[in-house]
Structures are given as C-alpha cells and as structure tokens.
C-alpha cells in the first residue's frame with residue numbers, strides 16, 4: 001500500500017489530463033501522489049476517475065470536474081471548491097492547451113521556478129529577458145488571508161519577446177496567483193489588448209514526489225498568431241525551464257528556512273516555502 | 287523562399303534550423319502540431335511525408351524529408367565554399383557514414399528523450415543503453431580525430447555530419463543520459479557551439495546559459 005499522505009497534499013485539486021485528450025478511445029492510465037489512477041470518458045462523454053491498486057483493481061471512484069479545458073480530481077476532501085478563474089468567461093480570449101510535459105522534479109520546484117523572474121535573462125535569453133537588463137525590481141509577495149492564496153504583485157520586467165504576439169521588446173507588468181500549493185497562474189500585460197492581461201498557468205500533476213506531468217495553458221488576446229505558433233512558443237519556453245529544473249538539488253523543495261535559495265530575488269520563494277511549511281505540506285518537500 | 291515544416295522541440299528539425307543559421311540562409315517555418323495533436327500523422331501532412339515525420343523542407347518545387355538528406359541538399363545548393371559537403375570521394379564517404387550514424391544509431395537518444403519529455407511508451411532503459419553505446423563509438427572516434435589534428439566528425443573542417451550528429455548528443459540530458467563519461471564529445475560540442483551563426487534550442491545547455499543559470503545574481 002502507498003504511504004499515508006497529509007491533507008495539505010491530498011486536499012488539492014489536480015489536473016490529470018486535458019479535456020481534449022481524454023477521449024473515449026484514449027483512457028489515461030497515470031499516477032497521482034504516488035498512486036495509480038485511471039481516467040476514462042464514456043462514449044456519451046461522461047468522465048470517471050478512479051484510484052486503483054498497483055495490480056490495477058478499482059479501489060474507489062474519485063471526484064471529477066471538467067473546467068478550463070482540463071479534467072480535475074482530488075484524492076482528499078478539499079475544503080474549497082476548485083479556484084475560480086473568471087478570465088475564462090471573457091470574450092475574445094484564445095485558449096492554448098500545451099500538452100503534458102514530464103519533468104523529473106517536485107511540484108514545489110516547478111511552481112517556485114514559475115514565480116521567479118530573475119531567471120528570465122539567463123534561461124529564456126532574448127525571449128523573456130536579456131542582458132544587461134537583469135535587475136528584478138522590488139515586488140510584493142503576500143498570503144491573502146481571506147482567500148488563502150499566495151499572490152505576488154507589482155512585478156515588472158523588460159522582455160525582448162514577452163509573448164508570441166509581441167512585435168518587439170517591452171516593459172511588461174506581471175502578477176502571480178498561487179491558488180493552492182501545487183498550481184500557479186501568471187498575469188502579464190497583453191500585447192494583443194491594451195490594459196488587459198494574458199494568462200499562463202501551470203498545473204503540475206505529481207506522479208511521484210520528484211516526478212511530475214505538467215499541464216500548462218495560455219489564455220490570451222492574440223488575433224495575429226497561429227494556434228501552433230503560440231503553442232510552440234510556450235513549449236519552447238517550458239523545455240528551457242525543464243533542463244534547469246532537472247538539475248536543481250535536492251529535487252524536493254527544501255522548506256528549512258536556512259536552506260539556500262536559488263537566486264537573489266527571493267521574496268516570492270521565501271513566501272512560497274513558508275506558506276507550504278505552515279500548511280503542513282510534506283509531499284515533494286525536504 | 288525555403289520553407290521548413292517545423293516543431294520547436296524536435297532535434298531533427300533543429301538540425302536544419304542550425305544549419306540554415308550557420309549558412310546565414312533566410313527561410314520561413316511552418317509550425318506543425320506535433321504534440322499533443324499529432325498533426326504529422328494526419329492526411330494533410332502525410333501527403334507531404336508519407337513516413338509521418340518531421341522535418342520536411344520545401345524549396346520551390348522540391349520537397350525533401352529526412353534531416354540528413356536536407357542538410358546535403360542545402361550544403362550542395364547554398365554553401366558556395368563547398369566545405370560543409372566536400373567534393374572529394376573519400377571525404378564524401380566519411381560524411382555519408384556519419385550522416386547515417388546520426389539518422390540511425392544516435393536516434394536512440396532521441397527516442398529516450400521522447401519517452402522522458404513527451405511520455406512516449408518506449409523501453410527507455412534499453413534505448414539509453416543503445417544510445418550510450420553509440421556515444422562510446424562517437425567519443426572514441428572524436429578522440430582519435432583530435433590526435434590527428436582533425437577535430438571534426440568527418441575531417442579537418444566542420445561538415446554536415448557534425449550538424450547531423452550534434453542535436454541529439456547535446457540534448458541527451460533531456461532523455462536522462464548524462465555525458466560525464468564522454469570527454470571528447472564534450473570538447474566537440476563546445477567547438478560546435480562557438481561556430482559563427484550557431485543557435486541553440488530549448489534543452490541545450492550552452493556554456494553561457496549553464497553558468498548563468500547557476501549564478502543569476504552575478
């Protein structure tokens with residue numbers, strides 16, 4: 001049997017597949033928090049998700065939702081409903097579902113890297129950042145007590161090609177929302193609509209403590225790029241991160257306040273790690 | 287205009303992008319929905335390449351598949367110096383030998399990467415083992431080449447054989463294959479990365495990205 005997991009990991013909502021890719025002729029045999037999972041869609045379209053034994057026998061049916069282009073489940077009993085993203089209701093946005101990309105690291109490392117602006121010029125050179133414009137200007141990272149979400153706000157960065165639709169370099173405003181420990185969404189100035197923000201989100205599906213299938217989407221105002229152009233732009237960025245992520249040691253996210261932090265612009269990392277520690281997250285942390 | 291049917295994460299497409307950049311040749315790309323949509327297995331694309339593989343290159347009426355074939359064509363047509371595909375019987379033989387190795391034995395490293403990154407259902411342990419055997423062959427060969435003062439794969443100057451071999455070796459970490467045991471390969475990769483016009487692709491750690499990533503505050 002799998003080991004007992006703490007509520008802080010169990011009670012989150014996790015994506016196990018995109019709605020589009022979970023087809024009646026294409027079930028998804030996968031894992032979640034170290035346990036075998038089967039996701040299926042019936043011919044009439046109904047989705048069922050079950051937890052199984054290692055031998056493939058059904059243990060129990062799991063809750064399941066379809067939202068934001070994804071199929072979600074949980075192994076626990078979330079106190080909150082799946083977080084609301086009202087931007088999905090807004091007219092004129094295009095949704096790009098990037099496909100599952102597997103990374104050999106913990107979900108915490110993936111989220112922390114996603115929140116880190118300082119790596120842009122070095123890892124996403126000439127796209128999300130460029131030397132010598134490497135300075136991270138002061139920003140705020142704060143736990144919102146009423147929603148129980150971590151928000152990182154007032155970020156800005158100089159970006160040569162902020163989005164697929166960008167026609168040149170620009171100073172870009174950013175903010176990040178971490179609605180639960182293992183999911184994150186960023187908002188950045190949209191090159192396609194003045195004053196609006198484009199969204200990019202990552203939903204790591206932790207297969208094991210240090211192995212994740214990452215589901216990633218973009219929700220953008222962009223009337224110029226092809227779908228494939230936007231998709232491959234994001235997949236390219238992701239693979240630049242992947243090799244850095246896989247080289248970080250330890251692979252589990254260290255929560256000890258004395259542990260070394262990856263970069264100088266750490267406010268978001270410090271707050272993120274502190275939050276996970278206070279919530280009692282044990283899965284995927286060291 | 288040369289048109290490349292392309293996928294950003296494909297090392298085989300990168301062979302062509304890299305070479306076009308080294309030649310300073312203009313081209314346009316058509317991004318093909320390789321993942322997750324598998325457009326390369328659908329009828330529209332199969333008309334272009336019945337094998338259902340990327341890359342494909344179109345230049346005027348000519349449509350070519352297979353990265354190695356495309357490199358030979360591009361060098362023959364667009365390299366006035368002739369050095370990338372030398373016009374000498376023995377040299378061509380050596381180039382063809384390593385082109386075949388790039389499209390053959392080294393593709394096990396590509397398959398290991400498809401397994402690790404995109405979840406392809408392959409026997410990854412066996413693929414990594416085969417890739418390591420290919421790396422040993424390449425490493426031994428490059429070490430001998432260095433002793434002969436002939437530090438490139440097929441001779442004293444870089445050729446299309448270097449370009450064909452480079453991507454999946456440089457991307458091996460993506461597929462869980464470390465290169466610590468192949469010092470001659472590491473030195474050769476470093477030589478390729480400083481060729482004028484060199485471009486990287488996601489997943490390749492260049493000396494500059496690697497160091498910077500460890501110490502971003504520097």
Ligand SMILES: N[C@@H](CCC(=O)N[C@@H](CS)C(=O)NCC(=O)O)C(=O)O
Nearest residue numbers: 296297298338339340341352353389
């Ligand atoms: N011999 C071809 C093989 C290229 C190849 O394997 N391409 C991959 C993408 S990197 C592909 O299209 N795979 C799909 C398949 O083989 O079904 C070449 O060297 O160009």
Ligand SMILES: [Fe+2]
Nearest residue numbers: 119123124241
């Ligand atoms: Fe990144």
